[in-house]
Amino acid sequence: MTTTCGTLDGKVALVTGGSRGIGAATAVRLAREGADVALTYVNDEAAAEDAVRAVEALGRRAVALRADAADAGEAAGAVASAAEALGRLDVLVNNAGIGVLGPLEGLGLLDVDRVLAVNVRAVFLASQAAAGRMTDGGRIITVGTCMTQRVPGPGGTLYTMSKSALVGLTKALARELGPRGITANIVHPGPIDTDLNPADGPFAAGQAAMTALGRFGRAEEVAETVAHLAGAAYVTGAEFAVDGGHAA
Template sequence: MNGKTVLVTGGSRGIGAAIAVRLAGAGADVAITYTADETAAKEVVAAIEATGSRGFAVRADAGDAGDAAGAVDWAAQTLGRLDVLVNNAGVGVLGPLDALTPADVDRVLAVNVRGAFLAAQAAAGRMGEGGRIITIGTCMTQRVPGPGGTLYTMSKSALTGLTKALARELGGRGITANIVHPGPVDTDMNPADGPYAGPQAAMTALGRFGRPEEIAAMVAFLASEQAAYITGAEFSVDGGHAA
């Protein structure tokens, strides 16, 4: 990744932060977006810079159409160009079907679907041959373990279609598009010692939560030159959740 430039949306915590630091450690200059926690974003930038790479952060809400595309343009200008987009920003609204409101639907689709589409659209206009668009999905697109996930699963399933269509759209330009489906991962949003952790871990073949770094490892591979012949593909990093 030496000399490459990367934007990780939602990169101030959890899986996004792990991806940003992993790619920086591989030699890439990395920009991240965040929505609220500026302190956390600055800590990730410091971790990026500690690897010897350049790091930058900007406040941007993926649910805002202007921010979703504007963050890509900002990253390309700040970094000098854009080689890799990691569409990681997302929100999860879980609950009974009859409890979900139109506002819930609008917010989840705006962030998880429209934001990812607009970021990819903007990135495609900036990337040259060898570009990478990597999107973070969810294991729930492969197996929905119980009720309460209709809205979230619908939104993330749309990203599989987006990824496959991007692969066809951009393949002739040497740009790849792939999607990674994490299983339960130990983050502040879903801690491995949280009240709902036991049943989630039991649904995996390995009987445990994943670590953000394990998702980042797959993303780093897909961003590398070794993955140049992989596009339009789905990768489950889920501890056997879908097995």
């Protein structure tokens, strides 16, 4: 077992949707910086346990919490559960989200309600709950999308709308919580190589071509920026593109 030492020693973080992809990479990176980590999952308990073991291998405490962000009670309740399990809460990473893509005329009310519930309402409720649990100097970091800055084609109306709402939420949180030294920032990933959007998938070449670097990013590259923001005290209300130049 390796004991980590870093900028987040003694801190506790909650990463929603932390069982795989960007969330799992973020959980591990925060642990490398010294944080104990709680993470939420919905269905993939095995992946969540793998992420917990990866954190524990770094000498940090970890817990996996089943919480469906589509359920208002569970979205807020995960914050309380994380704080109770690990003793406090210093960092919230709003990573859980879903993408429903398709032609505007094909999107039904159920699609709209679920996307807004997971991508917007859950983030608001978790941030609200975290603000009530955090001591002064906490951090709220939300994962958005490069499509809030540049929509490359049709089919992203609902998803882009939901993620764009998080920009306004982040700026408002920064103003409201600033007097307590709690910062709020948002990270916009570009095409990232994950199970849901693999770099060798059928639509990958077109996505990579839209970036200035001509490639997919790695989940660890997004996690690096999240970890920086988890330690930064004088950065708030800001947007950070980790998109390989997608918005350039």
